[in-house]
Amino acid sequence: MDLLTVLRNATESVDTIRDASRVKNPKVLLSLLGPAVRGFLLQKGKQGGSSDVPTEYTAHFDWEYQRDREELSRLYSTAKSSQWDGERDLDWSIDVDPYDPRHELVLDELFPLNEVPSYCSLPEKHQREHRHALLSWMLSQFLHGEQGALFAACQVTEAVQWLDGKLYGSTQVVDEGRHVEVFHRYLTTKLERLYQINDNLYVVIDALMSDSRWDIKFLGMQIMVEGLALGAFATMRTATREPLLREMLKRVITDEARHVHFGVLALGDFYRETLSEKERREREDWAFEMALLLRNRFLAHEFYDEYYAPFMSRKQWNTMLLGSGFMARFRATMFRRIIPNLKRIGLLSDRIRPYYEEIGLLEWEHHKAAPDLTATDLLDAA
Ligand SMILES: [Fe+2]
Numbered sequence: 001m002d003l004l005t006v007l008r009n010a011t012e013s014v015d016t017i018r019d020a021s022r023v024k025n026p027k028v029l030l031s032l033l034g035p036a037v038r039g040f041l042l043q044k045g046k047q048g049g050s051s052d053v054p055t056e057y058t059a060h061f062d063w064e065y066q067r068d069r070e071e072l073s074r075l076y077s078t079a080k081s082s083q084w085d086g087e088r089d090l091d092w093s094i095d096v097d098p099y100d101p102r103h104e105l106v107l108d109e110l111f112p113l114n115e116v117p118s119y120c121s122l123p124e125k126h127q128r129e130h131r132h133a134l135l136s137w138m139l140s141q142f143l144h145g146e147q148g149a150l151f152a153a154c155q156v157t158e159a160v161q162w163l164d165g166k167l168y169g170s171t172q173v174v175d176e177g178r179h180v181e182v183f184h185r186y187l188t189t190k191l192e193r194l195y196q197i198n199d200n201l202y203v204v205i206d207a208l209m210s211d212s213r214w215d216i217k218f219l220g221m222q223i224m225v226e227g228l229a230l231g232a233f234a235t236m237r238t239a240t241r242e243p244l245l246r247e248m249l250k251r252v253i254t255d256e257a258r259h260v261h262f263g264v265l266a267l268g269d270f271y272r273e274t275l276s277e278k279e280r281r282e283r284e285d286w287a288f289e290m291a292l293l294l295r296n297r298f299l300a301h302e303f304y305d306e307y308y309a310p311f312m313s314r315k316q317w318n319t320m321l322l323g324s325g326f327m328a329r330f331r332a333t334m335f336r337r338i339i340p341n342l343k344r345i346g347l348l349s350d351r352i353r354p355y356y357e358e359i360g361l362l363e364w365e366h367h368k369a370a371p372d373l374t375a376t377d378l379l380d381a382a
């Protein structure tokens with residue numbers, strides 16, 4: 001790693017810790033320190049073809065096998081009958097050509113690049129190449145996120161206290177495995193590009209995988225990351241006219257909606273029944289830090305390094321992207337799927353609300369939470 005990269009990574013770590021210090025909760029700060037050092041400084045997600053994340057949590061056996069969580073049980077039944085096969089149920093014979101204007105891979109007006117001057121002056125062929133690359137970057141992050149979701153689903157299935165939760169969790173493990181399968185197949189056989197994991201995404205996944213508390217894994221994955229995914233998938237589905245990708249995203253969104261629903265049911269009960277006020281406040285602070293990481297940090301730096309580093313500084317790139325109409329739409333869609341759920345599980349008290357208000361995220365609090373959403377609501381990115 002050259003000196004410039006080391007300095008830049010150190011700056012990212014400091015920014016994350018500075019963000020994390022906003023709510024001044026030393027326990028939250030401490031829990032993010034290890035993941036930030038591993039993700040930004042050591043770039044663990046980018047060292048070779050694999051990474052090992054240390055984990056520690058308790059597997060909970062239930063020898064009484066009581067089926068006493070009615071809503072979770074219903075969700076399990078729905079999940080069983082909604083299974084699909086990534087091989088059989090998607091039409092992989094569809095030819096995906098990033099240079100074919102009849103099935104635009106990404107609609108130009110819906111993507112952030114049309115607000116970049118050096119992109120606008122490019123010939124159309126190169127603009128298509130950039131759109132193809134940026135879409136590949138985004139879908140690669142979805143794929144890496146799905147791998148994290150697969151492992152997190154395994155962990156929460158072991159750790160959750162109720163049998164109905166474990167049975168439901170078993171279906172989520174299969175769902176996430178299928179998502180890894182279809183995103184990987186699409187990226188490698190249709191787009192023929194695969195990007196490495198973004199450092200910020202690595203930090204989020206590392207933080208929830210390595211935390212020993214099962215409910216933090218749940219909160220991080222089922223409420224925050226899956227909520228983000230629901231919004232991101234819907235935004236992406238609106239931005240593409242490619243039929244295979246549209247159908248794949250539609251099926252994945254339907255699965256993810258169940259996962260978020262599971263998170264809201266399980267955590268709502270657990271937080272109401274079990275946690276002290278001090279413990280609840282710590283979860284509230286942790287969720288706010290995750291919201292900050294998710295809001296500020298998905299800035300496609302791997303794509304920027306490849307195509308735009310000669311034309312503008314990283315700071316200019318960040319400012320441009322954060323201020324773009326695309327990011328505004330993206331943020332709106334993703335936080336519309338996160339904030340109401342935080343409220344439903346009791347993590348949006350009057351103490352934390354001003355922090356969300358300050359970063360412009362409180363406006364979503366009155367939207368529908370996961371248990372009240374229909375399939376049509378979820379496919380709508382507007
Ligand atoms: Fe998934």
Ligand SMILES: [Fe+2]
Nearest residue numbers: 149226256259
């Ligand atoms: Fe999921």
